[in-house]
Amino acid sequence: MFRKILFPIDFSETAFKALEYIKHMKKTDSEEVILLHVIHRRVIETIAKFEVGRYEVSKKESLAEAEKRIEIERIERLQPIVDELEKLGFKVKARVEKGVPIKSILAVEKEEQVSVTVIGSHGKENLTELFMGSVSEGVIRRSKNPVLVVKRDSKVT
Numbered sequence: 001m002f003r004k005i006l007f008p009i010d011f012s013e014t015a016f017k018a019l020e021y022i023k024h025m026k027k028t029d030s031e032e033v034i035l036l037h038v039i040h041r042r043v044i045e046t047i048a049k050f051e052v053g054r055y056e057v058s059k060k061e062s063l064a065e066a067e068k069r070i071e072i073e074r075i076e077r078l079q080p081i082v083d084e085l086e087k088l089g090f091k092v093k094a095r096v097e098k099g100v101p102i103k104s105i106l107a108v109e110k111e112e113q114v115s116v117t118v119i120g121s122h123g124k125e126n127l128t129e130l131f132m133g134s135v136s137e138g139v140i141r142r143s144k145n146p147v148l149v150v151k152r153d154s155k156v157t
Contacts, residue, residue, distance in 0.1 A: 003031050004032045006109050010120075014150060023084075035094040035095065036096075036097065101138075105117070119150070120136065
């Protein structure tokens, strides 16, 4: 039914719950997963200018240097997920894009002609438990395809 799955991942707890659902979708003859991580432009600009958390960026790092370093780090973080899904028999493509997450997700959805998007309901930018995450809500509202939203407290059975 859902041959090609788009999986936007921000490495949050909810994203990894969504991954569990994707693994189970192999039983329904799903064939391919497009892993997508979007690096928001604001993140790159902030990291290029300041020391931020674990990145320990020097204040002299150029925007291009910060962008390349972050992209490489994110690709490395995606690789174990690629390996895990390939072991289950999925064809997997990993993509790291730069831009606004909602716009990037929708553009990749169209470009890759996916059957379904599987996304966590709350990601890294969650400020409150009361509302659905802004990225997942934006994708739901604008997507032309089905969107499976995995809630934080959901359990795969």
